[in-house]
Amino acid sequence: MIGKGILKGMVETARNLTGSFHDPDRLTTVEYPEQKIPAKENARNFPFLIYDGDDWEAGLRCVSCQICEKECPPQCIYIEKDKEKKPDFLGKMQMQPKIFDIDVSVCMGCQICVEVCPFESIRMDNDFEYAGSDRFESLLLTKDQLAKSNKYYHSIHPTEAQETDEIRVQKREDHLAKEKAKAEKLAKAKEEAATKAALSKAEKAKEE
Amino acid sequence: MSLFFTITALITMASAIAAMTLRNLVHCVLCLTVTFAGIALVFLQLGAEFIGFSQILVYIGAVSILMLFALLMTRGGTELTLKRWDPVHWITGTLIGIAGFGVMSFAIFNSSLRQSKIPEAKADSLHALGNSLLSQYVLPLEVMALLLTVALIGAALIALPEKKVFRRNASFSKNQESGNK
Amino acid sequence: MWFEELLITIKYYLVLQMPGSLQPVGSAFLSSLPIMTSFGGLFALATLLERKMLGRIQNRYGPNRVGPGGLLQPVADGIKMLTKEDIVPKNADHLIHFLAPLGLLVSAMLGLSVIPFGHRLIALDIETGILFFFAMGAASELAIFMAGWGSRNKYALLGALRAIAQMISYEIPLILSALSVLMVVGSLSLSDVAQAQSGGIHTWHIFTPWGFLGCILFLISTLAEINRSPFDIPEAESELIAGHMTEYSGFKYALFFMAEGVAMFAMCALTATLFLGGYHAPLPILSFIPGPVWLFGKLTSLVLLFIWIRGTMPRLRADQLMEFAWKFMLPMSVVNLIAAGVWVALDGGVAAWILSGLLNCVAYFGWSRILSQASRFNPRTYRYAEEAGVSK
Incomplete structure (x- = not known):
């Protein structure tokens, strides 16, 4: 019968039409600027720089080793080293970046910089609201815009941040253990030297 | 001769002349359409509403479209201008x-x-027209209807050979299928 | 009745204020002004309503940003359209390109002038009103051709040709199904047609066997005639960009859209007049509500039906469209015409009801059965060049 299928379809759309008024679950639309869906934990788009503590300049983890700059496929990172050094979390004196720029209009979000960073300083962000009125200036993120606290990192990617912190704790422990071992070795060597010296002294005295 | 009739007549004549002299064939047909519209207006001024609107319906709505279609189908989109004089x-x-x-x-x-003498336009001209068409002039009307039907069947016949090819191919593929089995 | 009389009195008062030589022009102006303004405004609201309703059908909100509940969206759209640059292609036929949208809008607007909006409330009360309406519809075909040809664009020309082929094919069932009403009423004047259905809901033509089938056929043909979904292949976005409107921008594009909207209203108003009792109330008690209110109510519900259909159905293929027109619509409208003839011959009554109803039912069920058996999911046959060359 011609027209039966059409009537069936029209009943279906009528059900949709009325259903969208009394059944809020049907409407999946989110009114974006007012309502926002919380980002998924694995969501990521552009990199940022982590700092520890409260002072972003003092706590910046980046030591400007420039590995990320070299590895970046679209070459969106630009780093210049500073002449002054500052101590890192282990107390060692390290370099620091004078300029650290990321051009997010070029960045493709491949996360290679995160993978190669040996200092756990660069990680992926999930902030996507980068819209600006300028194509060039507003999309070139400078060091102060990129620097975000470790707390923020914990808030956006908790699991990953936990892992990073564990790595850093491990590093510190390794470092401390190494220092200890070094100190022990040094002390041992000193002791040995002292005993050696004492022995040789005693031998000398014997000979005499 | 009223002012309105003068204007109508002038437009009709001008567009008829344009339809004869213009180089671009589509322009010619469009001008001819204006002529048809002018003739329809003349009918309306004479009080022949039915014939006037039929003129618009048939000539503007169908005949001119038919001419345009024929032009586009036969000459292609490029060669629509008359070259030789x-x-x-x-x-x-x-x-x-x-x-x-x-x-x-x-x-x-x-x-x-x-x-x-020219009779006055009757108020009920439509009913009179219908009555005379189906009583006094029923034979010419039927003859014309028959002629149009014959033309329609003829047009269908012209379009038919393509269908024969189609059927033969269908049987061809069927033979192939049975051969595969 | 009082509302119509009031409007007519106001009009005559205003006309009498004019100098004598200006009175005919002034009268025509005052008759057409309400139609042009009200349908322009209605068109703007209908675009919003359409988007809202399509959104709800697809479980979305639809536009809700501009103004309260998105009410000012048409205004924003209008400002955007009017301030856009008007681009004319370099090789286009400038005059024809310019005249096409005007011709389309004028023919659509003129169609409204023979619709009775109330008792004696009709801009152009002529004996051959419906013929005038269809003549204007035929003139719009020419405007579409002008748009397609004048643009010098393949897509535009192809869309225009498709549109005209479709409009000519569907004009036949459209006129034949309207003819059944005219046969029964015995007049081509739309005010007579409306007057014939004045007695209340049981006198409406849709509640007769021939009127019911005729109304459905008329609505389907209307959809095709105004190029609306599911018959919107002339402007199929995915195939032809925008059909004959491809090369238009800015104000002219808006004119095309407006012409389409006004044509839809005109067709809906004609359907309401022919089959749904025109400006008459469904019950005689309710006739204190003015006629235009009833007509606009019926018109709006038909527009809602069109939007509903648009939200439901996919677009037809061009060959399916033609097949449907010639194999289903045309025979059914001829049968419906015969059923109306039976009604006229028996002068109404129970016997006429049963006979014409039986005729229509048998024709519909029988013919649709035959058609669906003839084309029951046949495997598609393809023709290849090599195969066609094989001689047997």
Whole structure:
């Protein structure tokens, strides 16, 4: 019968039409600027720089080793080293970046910089609201815009941040253990030297 | 002769001349459409509403569209301009025009229309028209209907050979299928 | 009745204030002004309503940003359209390109002038009103051709040709199904048609066997005639960009859209007049509500039906469209015409009801059965060049 299928379809759309008024679950639309869906934990788009503590300049983890700059496929990172050094979390004196720029209009979000960073300083962000009125200036993120606290990192990617912190704790422990071992070795060597010296002294005295 | 009639007549004549002289064939047909519309307006001024609107419906809505379709289907989109200014065409066209005009004026002058005074447009002209079409002039009407039906069947016949090819191919593929089995 | 009389009195008062030589022009102006303004405004609201309703059908909100509940969206759209640059292609036929949208809008608007909006409330009360309406519809075909050809664009020309082929094919069932009403009423004047259905809901033509089938056929043909979904292949976005409107921008594009909207209203108003009792109330008690209110109510519900159909159905293929027109619509409308003839011959009554109803039912069920058996999911046959060349 011609027209039966059409009537069936029209009943279906009528059900949709009325259903969208009394059944809020049907409407999946989110009114974006007012309502926002919380980002998924694995969501990521552009990199940022982590700092520890409260002072972003003092706590910046980046030591400007420039590995990320070299590895970046679209070459969106630009780093210049500073002449002054500052101590890192282990107390060692390290370099620091004078300029650290990321051009997010070029960045493709491949996360290679995160993978190669040996200092756990660069990680992926999930902030996507980068819209600006300028194509060039507003999309070139400078060091102060990129620097975000470790707390923020914990808030956006908790699991990953936990892992990073564990790595850093491990590093510190390794470092401390190494220092200890070094100190022990040094002390041992000193002791040995002292005993050696004492022995040789005693031998000398014997000979005499 | 009222002002309105003068304007209508001028537009009709001008567009008819344009339809004969313009180079681009589509422009010619569009001008001819304006002529049809002008003729319809003349009918309306004479109080023949039905014929006037039928003129618009049939000539503007169907005949001119048919001409445009025929133009586009036969000549293609590019060659729509007349290039040659052939004196033979010019002379034969004039002769045909004069002959047509002569036949029509002869028919009009010998018809009963000329003797009787022009009747006033009746208020109920539509019913009168319908009645006379289906009683007094029923034979010419039926003959014309038959003619149009024959033309329609003829057009369908012209379009038919393609379908034969189609059927043969269908049987061809069927044979192939059975052969595969 | 009082509302119509009031409007007519106001009009005559205003006309009498004019100098004598201006009175005919002034009268025509005052008759057409309400139609042009009200349908222009209605068109703007209908675009919003359409988007809202399509959104709800697809479980979305639809536009809700501009103004309260998105009410000012048409205004924003209008400002955007009017301030856009008007681009004319370099090789286009400038005059024809310019005239096409005007011709389309004028023919659509003129169609409205023969619709009775109330008792004696009709801009152009002529004996052959419906013929005038269809003549204007035919003139719009020419405007579409002008748009397609004048643009010098393949897509535009192809869309225009498709549109005209479709409009000519569907004009036949459209006129034939309207003819059944005219046969029964015995007049071509739309005010007579409306007057014939004045007695209340039981006198409406849709509640007769021939009127019911005729109304459905008329609505389907209307959809095709105004190029609306599911018959919107002339402007199929995915195939032809925008059909004959491809090369238009800015104000002219808006004119095309407006012409389409006004044509839809005109067709809906004609359907309401022919089959749904025109400006008459469904019950005689309710006739204190003015006629235009009833007509606009019926018109709006038909527009809602069109939007509903648009939200439901996919677009037809061009060959399916033609097949449907010639194999289903045309025979059914001829049968419906015969059923109306039976009604006229028996002068209404129970016997006429049963006979014409039986005729229509048998024709519909029988013919649709035959058609669906003839084309029951046949495997598609393809023709290849090599195969066609094989001689057997």
